[in-house]
Structure formats: C-alpha cells, structure tokens
Amino acid sequence: MPHRIEIDDEVYAELERHVQGFEQPNDVLRRLLLRGAGSQAAVVAPSRKGKLLPLIQAELVAAGDVLxxxxxxxxxxxxxxxxxQGWLDIGGRPYQAPSPALGDLVGSQIDGWRxxxxxxxxxxxxxxxTEAGF
Structure with missing residues (x-):
C-alpha cells in the first residue's frame, strides 16, 4: 500500500530537476535512493507498464534484448x-516509451518506434x- 508524505516546495523543485523523460516524483526517488540495489524493480516502478510490454507478450521481444x-x-x-515490464533501460535510466528515450540521447525529438x-x-x-497487430 502506498504511503503519503509531505514535502516542501524546495524539495519538490529538486525532485523536478532530476526528472528524466516522463518520470513521476516516486520514480525519481526510487532511481536516486535505490540505485544499485541489485534488481530492475529498484529502477522502474513495477506498477507501471512500459510501452514495449505488448511486444514482450507477443514474444517478439524479450527482457534483456538490446535495441x-x-x-x-x-x-x-x-x-x-x-x-x-517493457521499459527501456539506458545506463540505469528508465524510459517508459521508445521516443523519449531516443530523444534524450540524440538531443531532439525523434520517432523511437521507427x-x-x-x-x-x-x-x-x-x-x-505492426507484426504484433497494434
């Protein structure tokens, strides 16, 4: 069950400064506080599914595959x-979708699916x- 905490504006601004891609504050805290904890669950919140999960379920892509x-x-x-969970991991940085991940790497908007x-x-x-039908 999730817990609720209160934080002041200064701490929240610092959380926002560390956001990567479309992360939520909990994702930032998880990444910063649990870095190197030994499991992928420490990098990506398990309750949120990545955009590649349908490709995994269709057995076209597997966890650990390289893009x-x-x-x-x-x-x-x-x-x-x-x-x-269908996320992209780039050097320990989690991305839920392919386009924001690639965009951060190349420095501009780019179609990650393509x-x-x-x-x-x-x-x-x-x-x-397309092969998976979605």
Whole structure:
C-alpha cells in the first residue's frame, strides 16, 4: 500500500530537476535512493507498464534484448535494454516509451518506434509493432 508524505516546495523543485523523460516524483526517488540495489524493480516502478510490454507478450521481444540506433554520419551508436515490464533501460535510466528515450540521447525529438532497431530480429520497433497487430 502506498504511503503519503509531505514535502516542501524546495524539495519538490529538486525532485523536478532530476526528472528524466516522463518520470513521476516516486520514480525519481526510487532511481536516486535505490540505485544499485541489485534488481530492475529498484529502477522502474513495477506498477507501471512500459510501452514495449505488448511486444514482450507477443514474444517478439524479450527482457534483456538490446535495441540500437546508429547515426552513421556522426559516428554515434546508442543502445537500450528492454526490461521485464517493457521499459527501456539506458545506463540505469528508465524510459517508459521508445521516443523519449531516443530523444534524450540524440538531443531532439525523434520517432523511437521507427529508429530503434531490435538487434536479434534486425527489425525496427515499428515493424515489430505492426507484426504484433497494434
């Protein structure tokens, strides 16, 4: 059962400063306080499902699979790992959806469904999503 706490404006502003992607304050606290606690549950709130979960349920993607995006002209290669709850983990930073994850890496808005490639299948997330029928 969740507990409620009161925090002042200064502490809340600091929480907001540490938000990554679409995190909620609880996600920020979980990430900062439970960093390195040894389980993925310490990184991502288990009650919130990631956008890749339907691909896991369709057995097109599995937890631990790697996603890549390459910018060949710039020589950049970015990687993310799929978690059990369908999130993307980038160096311990959790992202619920592919586009905000990739956007943070490249520094601008980008369609993560179109630009992340699933290493095992060689297909984009968009292709896998179409294959799954959603």
């Amino acid at each position: 890549v995006h390459e910018r060949k002209r710039k020589g950049d290669k970015f990687e993310a790992v799929v978690t059990q 630009n992340w490639t699933h290493v095992k299948s060689g297909k984009t997330l968009r292709e896998l999503r």
